[in-house]
Amino acid sequence: MTNEDGLEKLDKLESLDATEFEITEIQTKTKNVIQTFGNLTGSTPKVSRSEPYIRRAAVYMTQNNFVKAIIELREAIKIDPRNSNSYSLLGIAYLKQNLTTMAKVYINKALELNPEDLRALEGKEQLDKILKESPVSPKSPPSSSAKNNSENQSFYNKPISEVLGSLFGKRGKNVSS
Numbered sequence: 001m002t003n004e005d006g007l008e009k010l011d012k013l014e015s016l017d018a019t020e021f022e023i024t025e026i027q028t029k030t031k032n033v034i035q036t037f038g039n040l041t042g043s044t045p046k047v048s049r050s051e052p053y054i055r056r057a058a059v060y061m062t063q064n065n066f067v068k069a070i071i072e073l074r075e076a077i078k079i080d081p082r083n084s085n086s087y088s089l090l091g092i093a094y095l096k097q098n099l100t101t102m103a104k105v106y107i108n109k110a111l112e113l114n115p116e117d118l119r120a121l122e123g124k125e126q127l128d129k130i131l132k133e134s135p136v137s138p139k140s141p142p143s144s145s146a147k148n149n150s151e152n153q154s155f156y157n158k159p160i161s162e163v164l165g166s167l168f169g170k171r172g173k174n175v176s177s
Contacts, residue, residue, distance in 0.1 A: 050076035084114035
């Protein structure tokens, strides 16, 4: 890195808040990976226009800011309604907020678009456990008297980076690193 690059990054850091800077860094790294892939293979993979929205949503989810993540993911779906990643992440965001009805809608849509979407499959498994234990009120969190309450609570307490899975090719690792 040259001194100019370092000064440019410092200027960005001073002018942006930390979250925006993290998002910018992730976008830059993603562009570099795509360019490197293109140089190695002679072709560049097609990147959806919704990817920046999905990346921002993933960052918000790691910060447990599910409201902002949901806004980003809804925009991503408007741009690319055939991207199962948007739907599965949106389902997970709703599931993390204990909004099981909404989670079910979006997880099922993700699986409809891509039956092999691992994130959606894991979300559906957790959703099925929750709904099985509390069939009366699917919008409420699992009751404390449920048999497998600790198992469900472990999902709610699981770091979002584990739930996000391989969104950036780092299964089970922190998305922002």
